Amino acid sequence: MGKRKTVWPTDREIRLRFMLFAVIDVARVHGVAAELLLNAHTVLRDSPTEMQLRDVLSDILATDEMQGFRFPAGSEADDFMRALEPSAD
Numbered sequence: 001m002g003k004r005k006t007v008w009p010t011d012r013e014i015r016l017r018f019m020l021f022a023v024i025d026v027a028r029v030h031g032v033a034a035e036l037l038l039n040a041h042t043v044l045r046d047s048p049t050e051m052q053l054r055d056v057l058s059d060i061l062a063t064d065e066m067q068g069f070r071f072p073a074g075s076e077a078d079d080f081m082r083a084l085e086p087s088a089d
Contacts (some may be wrong), residue, residue, distance in 0.1 A: 002039040009047075019077050023060050023069075030065040054084060071085060 009017070024040050040056045048056075060066060071077035 010050070013048075013050050013053065015080055016050060016057070016076075017048075019071075019080065020044060020053055020057055022071075022077070023057060025067075026058050026069060027063070027066055030069075032060060032063050032065045034059055036063065 019038060021044070024037055026035060036059055041058060043052050052084050062068060071081060
């Protein structure tokens with residue numbers, strides 16, 4: 001039997017995971033629907049891809065309760081989120 005190669009998450013995926021944990025915590029306090037938060041926890045548990053993490057983050061941040069949410073300006077998380085935003089042309 002051959003060995004299975006371990007696939008480690010990228011640095012970017014790890015950062016997205018931590019940011020999603022923070023967003024889930026804030027969203028819970030702001031009263032975001034439990035269905036969205038449960039979905040986010042499920043995604044985190046199931047070895048998500050970068051795209052899945054980005055989709056879940058976008059879903060939570062698009063809610064009315066999270067309107068105007070930002071990480072502290074100038075923080076590494078804020079810079080990273082800005083880099084993920086699609087550029088408006």
